[in-house]
Amino acid sequence: MGKASVIFHIDMNSFYASVEIANHPELEGRPLAIAGKPEERHGIIVTSSYEARKMGVRTTMTVQEAQKRCPGLIVKHPDFPLYRRTSEHLFQMLMSYTPLVEKASIDEGYLDVTGQIERIHPLRLASDIQARIAKELHLPCSIGIAPNKFLAKMASNMKKPMGVTVIRKRELADKLWPLPIGKMHGVGPKTEKILIKDGMFTIGDLARKDPQYIATKYGINMNRLHAHANGNDDRPVDPEAWDRYKSIGHSVTLARDTRSLDLIRSTFQKLASELVIQLHREHVVSYGITVTIRYYDWTTVTRQRSTVQPLNDQDEIVNVAYALFQKNWNHSAVRLLGLTLADFQPVSESTKQLDIFTYQEDAKTERLMGLVNELNDRFGDFTLTPAARLLNEQSSARQNEEETKKTEKR
Structure with missing residues (x-):
């Protein structure tokens, strides 16, 4: 019988707000919220500090409502490059403890420390990691300790901020x-x-x-x-999971330059059908979509959108792609269309919390995606955006541009 695994789940507490406080010490102890378009009172709260939460500030609340509940609320616009740099530093630090680190999102990950427990007790190791993150990054985190990923994830949620929680199978x-x-x-x-x-x-x-x-x-x-x-989860901690699928994309040069919306939509349908085959083959869903528009004069526009709900159905992909196209089309004749998906996650771990029973049917009937896109259009991009999907935006755009250049050469 093999040695029982020891898995850590590191969950950064109120990550965006905590990063802002770490870089602006004058915000320490004050109620802070991160919001899309905070200059507009109908901007949406993305996250908030624990001081703000104690005053009733919640994610997806409008800035106006949040300020009514917390009159002294400080509202800042998200600084995504800063959050990405901080995340990269965090994971470099975690990999100094074990090579078995699986990045689950910009602010959470799993560590398999089974090989380390002979020289240091798991609780001591967790405390050391937590203290180092607090000292070097000035950020709070909670750590779950368990024999598998699911239980570790559950444990990390049990005490926030700055908690260390153990769940053993005998304690279920x-x-x-x-x-x-x-x-x-x-x-x-x-x-x-x-x-x-x-x-x-x-x-x-x-x-x-x-x-x-x-x-x-x-x-x-x-x-x-x-x-x-029942406490059973045999998924290994996979260091390559985050990078396994950067993006998948297809583009097509149209038979003739066109302004026909019917032809443009049908082209997106063809592109989406190819992408869906790949998604299903790899058993993954996507949270990021990029549309490339090349006009008759070879001017090329690339636009991205991160989605709250996962994309794994052709109709969903087409609807989001077509809406993104319409928002950015300048009404000139189109020569080439490209469609790229990125920010993947296994279907089994998808955060679309509606898909356990009928996720494929839900994808065809659910109109939540349209509402999310409308909110983003009205209140600003990233109004509703999962933190886990923000990290690869720039890389997917670069990859998409490289793909279209290759198409151009052909």
């Missing part, structure tokens, strides 16, 4: 099972409602269900959640 009945089913990683609002309707109010209720019942009624996707509820 006390620490995990009493939690409401909606607190389980991977269970979102729609899934929560379905499970509650079936009498599963807590994680323990799900764990105690017969596996055959779960498989028969809900299908294979639910088997994973059932296994997690």
Whole structure:
């Protein structure tokens, strides 16, 4: 029998706000919010400091509403380059402890420290890492310690900020099972409602269900959640996971320069159909989309959008791409169209919390994506943007431009 794994989940606390405070010490202890277009009172809160949260400030709240709840609220625009640089420093630091570091997003990651526990106790190691991050980056973090990734993720959420929490399998009945089913990683609002309707109010209720019942009624996707509820998760910490898929894209030179919106939309449909095949083959979803427009005079425009909900369906991709095209088209004749997807995550770990049971059907009927895009258009880009999807924006744009140059040469 092999040695039990020891997995850390590092979760940075209120990352954007904490980075701002670290770089602007005068903000220490003051209520701070990061918002898209803070100069406009209808801008949307992206995140906030714990001082602001104590006053009732919440993510997706308008700046106007947040300022009513917290009259002294300081509101800043996101500084994404700064956040990316800080994230890079963080992960370089983590890799000094073990080469087995899996980046899950800009502000969270997993470490497999099994090989280190013979010389240092896991709690001591976690405390050392937490203290070093606080000293060198001036940032707070919470750390979950467990025998697998799921339990480590759950543990890191249990004490914030600056918490260190251990979950052992023998402690599931006390620490995990009493939690409401909606607190389980991977269970979102729609899934929560379905499970509650079936009498599963807590994680323990799900764990105690017969596996055959779960498989028969809900299908294979639910088997994973059932296994997690019982503390089982065999996914390894994969250092290459973040970089495995940078972007996938296709472009096409049209038979003739055109202003026909029907032809343009049908071209996006063809491009999207090719991308969907690749997404399904690799079992991943995308959170970033780039549209390239080359006009009759060879002028080229590349525009990107990060999405809150994952893209893995042709209609979804076409709708977002076409909306992005219409927003940026100057009404000149179009010579070439390109479509690139980036910011990938495995379907099994997708943060679209509605897809456990019917994610493919949801993708065809869900209009939330359109609402998100409308909010971004109205209140500013990145009004609603997951932090995990921001890191690769520049690289995907460069890759897309290189791809279109190759097409041009051909």
